[in-house]
Amino acid sequence: MERRVALKSMALAVGALANLPAWASGWNKETVTTGGFLSADQSKNLTAIVETMIPKTDTPGAGELGVGDFVQKMVKDCYDSKAQTSFASGISNLDKQSVQQFGKSFAEADKDQRLQLLQTLEKSQEPDDRGFFSLLKNLTIQGYMTSEYVMTNITHYEMVPARFHGCVPVTKG
DSSP, rough: OOHHHHHHHHHHHHHHHEEEEHHHTTTTTTSSSSOOOOOHHHHHHHHHHHHHSSSSSSSHHHHHHHHHHHHHHHHHHHSSSHHHHHHHHHHHHHHHHHHHHHOOOOOOHHHHHHHHHHHHHHHHHHHHHHHHHHHHHHHHHHHHHHHHOOOOOOOOSSOOOSSSSSSSSOOOO
């Protein structure tokens, strides 16, 4: 191997290892900035959607942890403009369905009404609805499970698992 290639590889590996704690620590509300591609009403509805999917129990819900901002940032940064437009129209369509069925926006509807709308959306045969719901559900789960709160308080994430304890007494058989 050439020395230059080896030095480049080594520099890249050292840089990756230096940034590994930042990547593995999870995200929180402060690290995900708002100001995405959705309007204020759509953002409010998105927060209500993720809170309906993962509600608050003895642990914080997805809305409280800021998963809506995470989902919005992921769609904005990681998907093309066609997917972003489809995602925004999916949120708007869900809000329109809520207004038609219950006379109020999705964010203002009660928990049972929200759940009913999401279950209808999940069972829909429309490809756009299925794609929107699948993307939304996957990003909500990913956002919740990788949030700082969940990684530190629930899953007790350890960057280096299986520590070595050299001074442990060993009993025979």
